[in-house]
Amino acid sequence: NAGVTQTPKFRVLKTGQSMTLLCAQDMNHEYMYWYRQDPGMGLRLIHYSVGEGTTAKGEVPDGYNVSRLKKQNFLLGLESAAPSQTSVYFCASSYRGDYEQYFGPGTRLTVT
């Protein structure tokens, strides 16, 4: 039981480049989340999903897109990366919205 996994672990992008972060969970959870973590800002919710085929905006959705084509996967896309998107990105999943969330190990993204 791997829990929540994220790929890649590290990435450096140039401004304007695009990339996709992959999150996978093997716990059959309905809910999945993408957060970014910046110093002094805590965790901020980017997008979330309450089930396969659904997505919704969180607190800071601009500049990101997401897809949940399969229940176990939640993809976060950056179409045109900006230096302001330099951050550590965490994926999480939960059985329900009010249940505990399980976190992945994070992806450290630097945009130059």
Place this chain on the structure above:
Amino acid sequence: GEDVEQSLFLSVREGDSSVINCTYTDSSSTYLYWYKQEPGAGLQLLTYIFSNMDMKQDQRLTVLLNKKDKHLSLRIADTQTGDSAIYFCAGEGGGADGLTFGKGTHLIIQP
């Protein structure tokens, strides 16, 4: 929606008790959570408390909940260097977007 507040830093001596405090605004949360984030890692659930309880003890950890004041605390007895981490409290946001996290408290252990 829910608003969760924590102090950013707490410094304690090794062997002393640490008390990390959190205040929240939404009294409808069924559960309140404490997460631990070690350097370079994701968040891990440390403990939680059901809203109809006022105390929960788990080995070195004690969670106290004061529903009247909407105050949650985490006490770590005999603090060790391995306890050095960021501690997040979290409550339910009242909607489908899951939990609301505080900004995290950095626990710094002095030798």
